[in-house]
Amino acid sequence: MMNIGQAAAASGVSAKMIRHYEGLGLIRPGARSAAGYRLYAERDLHALRFIRQARVLGFSLEQIRTLLSLWQDQERSSADVKRLAASHMAELDERIASLQAMRAALAALVGSCAGDQRPDCPILAGLAEPGRCPEHVPGPD
Amino acid sequence: MMNIGQAAAASGVSAKMIRHYEGLGLIRPGARSAAGYRLYAERDLHALRFIRQARVLGFSLEQIRTLLSLWQDQERSSADVKRLAASHMAELDERIASLQAMRAALAALVGSCAGDQRPDCPILAGLAEPGRCPEHVPGPD
DNA sequence: ATCGGCCTTGCCACAATGGGAAGGTCAAGC
């Protein structure tokens, strides 16, 4: 049985977050010492590491709530887990695509900016005139 | 001179956000009608569209504050703008890389999960045992 | 007994946006 600080160090989850997860009901309230200190056993560390790893993979705490219940459910079907993970992966793909679209648009602007001491700046122009693409300089067509 | 609703429709920024940006000092408090309604002119729409476009490119409101002051500063050097944009682009790259790392780890787990009615699930195993990689099944080496 | 380090609870903060309540205003129709 360890205190919250040791559990935090051993699991990689901050003490603050351990209390928060407990408040959210992700981990059981667990035992307390006579003085009211939270006490953790090896079993609790497993759950904390599970949560931490799921956070590393970008699952939301609500998704982790479901993952934890699946984890503890011996009757689960792996299809349920896979569905959740695949849906999260699809969400990651969306976020990646969205960031890449930003990056591409930004790269076009940055690439067309001289970056010298003069005030003329296609980046500002591109922000002010969202329709126009900077390197698509309108020739005499 | 238009009301906030028209300005919102014309700029693509919600009325809620227009008020918020005003509270943050991104846009000038501007004129009010006798009844206290905010009034917007064409000039304000330019600023709102500028902000919206910068948001589309993922700039934070604090970065946008700087962009707006550069935009309005005739003495700016485009180098300042480019530096800000490039730094934002680097941050986007970091976020993309982080999401892609998540996605890759998740894809490995999802790919190794049967997704049937049986409870055995490498995804849950991978979350519980962060060190182990699922398709790296330990053969008799 | 005292001091440093750990623990407790609780509140505030972030960033950006939406939701909603309670109330004032304006224009149109009757």
Place this chain on the structure above:
DNA sequence: GCTTGACCTTCCCATTGTGGCAAGGCCGAT
């Protein structure tokens, strides 16, 4: 003129996940 509906105002709350701080209690070592 009065009602009705659409719009506006301000103010508060919620989100998500994490950190910080403050006031106070506990524990071990000197």
